[in-house]
Amino acid sequence: MSDLTLSTAQATPLPPAVTRPAGSRWSWALLIDIAVFLFVCAAIFGVYAIGRSWLGPVHPHVEISQNPGVLPLYALFSLVRISVAYVLSLVFALAYGYVAASSRRAEIIMVPLLDILQSIPVLSFLPGVMLAMVAIFPHSQLGVELGSILLIFTGQVWNMAFSFYSSLKTIPRELHEVAIIYRFSRWQRFAELDLPFSTIGLVWNSMMSVAGGWFFLMACEMFVLGNRDFRLPGLGSFLQTAASHGHTSAILWGLAAMIAVIVLLDQVVWRPIIVWADKFKFEQVESSGAAQSTLLQLIGRASIVLRLYRLILQPVFHWLTLTFTLGARRAAETFSAPKQNLVRRWIGYLLAAGVLVGLGFAVFHAVRELSDLHREDYDELLESAALSFLRVNTALILGALWTIPAGVAIGSNPRLARIAQPLVQMAASIPATALFPIILLFLLGLRGGLEIAAMLLMLLGTQWYILFNVIAGAMAIPTDLKEAAQIYRFRSWDRWRHLILPAIFPYLLTGMVTASGGAWNASIVAEYFHFQGRIVSTAGLGSTISSASDSGRFDVLLASTLIMATVVVLINRLLWRRLYRLASSRFKLET
Amino acid sequence: MSTANIAPAPTPIIEARQLEKSYAQPDGSRIQVIAPSDLAIYPGQVMALLGPSGCGKSTLLRMLTGLSPASAGSVYWHGHPVRDESPNVAIVFQSFALFPWLTVLENVEAPLEARGMLPIERRKRSLRIIDAVGLDGFETAYPKELSGGMKQRVGVARALVVEPEVLFMDEPFSALDVLTAETLRGELLELWLGHKIPTRAIFIVTHNIEEAVVLADRIIVLGRHPAHIHADFKVDIPHPRDRQGAHFLELVDSIYRILTQPAHQHDTAPSRTFGPGMPARPKTIMLPHTRPGGMAGLLEILADRGGRVDLHRLADELSLEVDALLPTVDTAVLLGMLRVEEGDAVITPEGQAFAQADIQARKAIFRKAALANVPLLRQMEQALKAKSNRTLSEEFFRDLLDEHFGEEESRRQLETAIQWGRYAEIFDYDAATGKLTLTEA
Structure with missing residues (x-):
């Protein structure tokens, strides 16, 4: 079971600094970032544009049954x-x-x-993708099906x-x-x-x-x-x-x-x-706890599985290997290297030119679309961004506040860990969006109920990442350090300050980064909801995105999506990446 | 030395002419890591390339196999440039480099698969080789189930299965314990001397002098900074070689002498070639990457033994390889606490004083010696003194070093200098901010 927690810790959503091209200077990296970001803006706009222009008529009506x-x-x-x-x-x-x-x-x-793609809220793709797909297949459910599949795809692929x-x-x-x-x-x-x-x-x-x-x-x-x-x-x-x-x-x-x-x-x-x-x-060596x-x-x-493997998969594999070997050799014989390079280079140039033209076109139209919005619209957008920012970070802090003590308790007590870990995994794997309607049912009656519910949904969607990682971090604290803290009679606060917090810091960070991205994404669902035949919403960037797609305001949708992506990328660059660097230089437990 | 003195020279299988490696620096100049060298591998020979670690042995091996391109000069394979041919060679790696997800048999079969050999044929050949290296019965095991020695046997089997004309081995026994390494050396010799393998030459890279003398018919000793061929001689001792034999010991001792003695005339920064119009820069002393504590230990041992010790015997007693011992010796020599004479280390009066002093006095002696003998530390002290707040960023010194060394090396040089300077209480260093501050007396 310990494998899972450790590996969630490894799955860093932010590319570690190592992956940046070596030797690149700050300004160069920044330029690339900007270029790439422009490209993404253009692509998003493209999806919307296609979706809108293809807004077709027919759609079948599906009744959702309530029979178990x-x-x-x-x-x-x-x-x-x-x-x-x-x-x-x-x-x-x-x-x-x-x-x-x-x-x-x-x-x-x-x-x-x-x-950057990781930071774009998946759900704001929804209208564009859906409309495009429905337009391609106007007479069947296929369009909607493909649309939802594509959306799930954009949520899992990066x-x-x-x-x-x-x-x-x-x-x-x-x-x-x-x-x-x-x-x-x-x-x-x-x-x-x-x-x-x-x-x-x-x-x-x-x-x-x-x-x-x-x-x-x-x-x-x-x-x-x-x-x-x-x-x-x-x-x-x-x-x-x-x-x-x-x-x-x-x-x-x-x-x-x-x-x-x-x-x-x-x-x-x-x-x-x-x-x-x-x-x-x-x-190199076999590990013990497999x-x-x-x-x-x-x-x-089961011999049938083995037999199937030997009968079908293995020959296919061998055939592939042989074909590719011979193919590669034949290719090497027939083509002279320089000619191939020339053809390839021209294809590369053509592709690059095509991409550039498309990019320019899309950026031009996106800018025109965005300039249609009034000053007040932007003020409103920024205001709602600030509200969502507060909400997301409150949820993060609340999440950290309860998961740190809980995670440390679980991680430093093997017996508790054995019981708690499967439970935590279970709880974590239930999608928060499935629970949300139930939460609303209970909370909507209260004053500020939706506010609480929104933050609760963000918490539900993200706290598990933090908890997993804190548990992993606490389990990784070397025993001799714990013994040292004991022998020198560290008081509770000193132990936290000098041992536990520094030791779990890199893990906590990994959890928080994932959680932060997740919370922003969740804000789209959490701040705006169709419930019991009406719309319940609270002001925020997420609800702006949701309501814009509800009402088909593409300019607002585009602007709010870009703002959210920008905010997430900025937070990653300005806060998380720096903390990562700090974690890997100062708080790395080395032997 | 040239290879001309290898008397009955048939045509070499692989020949390197004026082979050179250098890396480009951001400022456009180049750092040379391997000076232009001539080298030839002849059929029927086991050839050992010997030198301290980090001196460029592996780079040379990779250029000879065609894995890594040469910066200048060329490698010929039966007289043709290696780029045009794809030579039938194999490499045995220090880290074994086995695929952990493939079984022993699959690991050995993989190179044959790459050559498009049919499954039945390649299985037959692989099983034969696996049997020959003594892995019979382990065909379906995964590498992680095997001991180090067994793993390297798989590495050898995978290399031999392609029937390479030249078998390259990159420190093949360094990751193994002493006994296992000895066994594997014996088995390799058995295969080679008994003509049980079609391989026509073996090229082995090592930093272990005895290993080279046990295995090789010819030994090439590499010097450092930049790597260059320092000595090239034949080994005429008949197999099986007796490690205690007079001839053997004499040879080992003389290689020790070669490796230790003239080291310092080369221990300067690698020469750099600049574009036209750029002034030549002064050479800087290259610091061996050691900590003061290691040198203190060596000097104490020396003082204990009457001030003079045979380095080869000392290494043997401490179960150290040249690699581990030489940088420490170099440090002591650089600081004037030690002399090397004919393979013996001789302590100087300063060294004697250092060995007998207590902690605080040692620091004082070290400080004096460091400021007198290490220009870099002297420079650093002066630069810090010149500042009113006595503080400078390490970047400043890194830039200075960058003019003489590659990026990686200048980082290590600075690391070592900081290590020494802190010990000598010349300056304090704050790792979090990267600031150096002059230590006030």
């Missing part, structure tokens, strides 16, 4: 959506990471781009891409040299070196991504866009409908189904995969 009997079917629908989105994410992440890690020139742009990229960058030099000196083909290098080396990181990030996927799925199975009402049968829409009608029993049924699916996934998919991934650990999975043992023993 439909839950298995609905759960299946949701599961399929998540799975398709995950497969897409994996393929994209592999391609993105591979290109970024193998080309110096691509790397300069692609790594900061990832950083950290996976980053994980693959940074794994590739940390492959030891000798292993690369083995591949060169023994003339591995590209395919063989990918299959026998790149992919296995990155497997563990990919597995942990996949788990995080899928958990995030559930969060967004809840939000994007059912929503209103302008005068149009999109619905997809699934667990999320079931819960939302139940909440808006106030059906307590339906809510409970929905939650139970949700938890059942998540537990099932954990046991049937993730546990076996984690155990299997253990063989990709890059270590994870176990009964299911994997069963699969391992």
Whole structure:
């Protein structure tokens, strides 16, 4: 179990300083950042523009049933959506990471781009993506389905891409040299070196991504866009409908189904995969506390699985290896190197030119769109940004305040850890958006109820990251340091000040960074909600984004999305990255 | 020395002519890490490349195999430039470099797979080699289940399975314990001398003098800063070689002498070539990367033993390799506390005084010696004195050093200088702010 906490700690959402191109100076990095950021603005605008211009007429009306009997079917629908989105994410992440890690020139742009893409609130893509998809498939549900899949995709792909990229960058030099000196083909290098080396990181990030996927799925199975009402049968829409009608029993049924699916996934998919991934650990000695999975043992023993593997997968693998080897050789014989380079270079130029033209066009139109907004609109936007900022950080601080003592208590007591960790994992894997309707049900009657509920949703969505990491940090405090604190009779406060807080600082930071990004994203759902047939909202950037997409105000949507992305990137650059540097230079426990 | 004295010279398999490596600096100048060198690998020979760590041995090996491009000069493979050919070579790595997710058999098969060999054929060949290196029965084991020695056997099997014409070994036994290393050396010799492998030459990089003398037919000693071929001689002792034999010991001792004695005429900053119009800069002394405590220990031992000790024997007794001992010796020599004569270390009166002093007195002696003999520390003291607040940022000194060393090396030089200066109480250093402050007397 300890594996999970440690690995969430490794899955840093911010690229560590190492990944910046070596030798780059501040100004250069800043220029790249700005360029990349402009590019992203343009791309966002592109999505909106397409969505709006394709605003088509027909859409089928789907009634979301409230009968618990439909839950298995609905759960299946949701599961399929998540799975398709995950497969897409994996393929994209592999391609993105591979290109970024193998080309110096691509790397300069692609790594900061990832950083920024991570900071864009996924849900503000929703209107553009949905409208575009519906426009492409006007006569079927396919459009809406694809739209929700794409949204889930944008929520899970970035950290996976980053994980693959940074794994590739940390492959030891000798292993690369083995591949060169023994003339591995590209395919063989990918299959026998790149992919296995990155497997563990990919597995942990996949788990995080899928958990995030559930969060967004809840939000994007059912929503209103302008005068149009999109619905997809699934667990999320079931819960939302139940909440808006106030059906307590339906809510409970929905939650139970949700938890059942998540537990099932954990046991049937993730546990076996984690155990299997253990063989990709890059270590010289066998570690003692290896994870176990009964299911994997069963699969391992089941001869049919083995036979299928030998009959189908192995020959395919061999065939691929052989084909690529021979293919590479034939290519080397037929093409003379310089000619190929020339063709490639021209293709590169053409692509670059195309991208530049598109960029210029999009930036031009985005600026025109944004200039339509009045001064007062911007004042209002900034004001709501400030409100959300306060809310997000209050939630973060509240989260840290309870998770630090709790995490340290769990982490420094192995017996407690054994009981608490699975519970915490369970709690963490229930998407906060699924719980939100229930929370609203209880809190809306109170004064400032939505305010409390909004912060509670942010907390629910993010506190687990902090807790996981604090537990990992507390478990990593060396025993001799604890003994030293005891022998010199540190008082409680001194122990916290001199030992515990510094020791967990790097871990806490990792948790807080992830939590901060998550809280901003959650603000879109938390500050604005369709509930019991009406709209409940509190002022903030998230609710501005939500209401803009509800009412189809694309200019406001564009402006507010850009502001949120900017705020998140700025916080990352100005605060978290600096703290990271401090953590890695001063608070690293070295042996 | 040239290779001309290797008498019956058939055509070499690999030949390097004026091979050179240098790295570009941000300011446009270049730092040379390997001076232009000629080198040839002949069939039927085990050749050892010997030198202290960090001197460029591995870089040289990588240029010879074509892994790393040369900055100037070229490598010929049977007379053709290595870039055009893809030479059939194999490397055995110090870190084993096995794929942990592949079994022993799969690890050995991987290079054959890359050559497009069919599964049945490559399995047959791999099993034969696995058997030959004594790994029979471990085919389905994963590397993490194996001991270090077994892992390196896999490394050797993977190298031999491609039947390389030249087998390159990069410190292959350094990561193993003494006994295992000895066993593996014996097994390698057995394969080689018994002609059980089709390999025509072995090129082994090592910092272990005895290992070189046990294995090699020819030893090349590299000097430092920049790396250059310092000595090149044949080893005529018949196999099996007796480590206690007079001839063996004499040879080991003479290599020790070569490695220790004339070191200082080369211990200056690497020469740099500047663009036209740039003035040549003065050479700076390069600090060995040691801590004062290590030197104190060495001097105490010397004082204990009457002031004179044979370095080879001392290293042997302390179970140290040249690598670990030489920088400490260099430090003591630089500070005038030690002389090296014919492979013996001789303590000077200053050294004697230092060894017998208490902690505070030692610092005073060290301070005097450091300011007298280390220009960098003297410079640093003067620069700090010149400032009214007696404080300077380490960046300032880094920039000074950058003119003489590569980025990495100047960082290490400064680190060492700070280490020494703090010990000598010349200045204080605050790691958090990177500020150096003159210590007030």
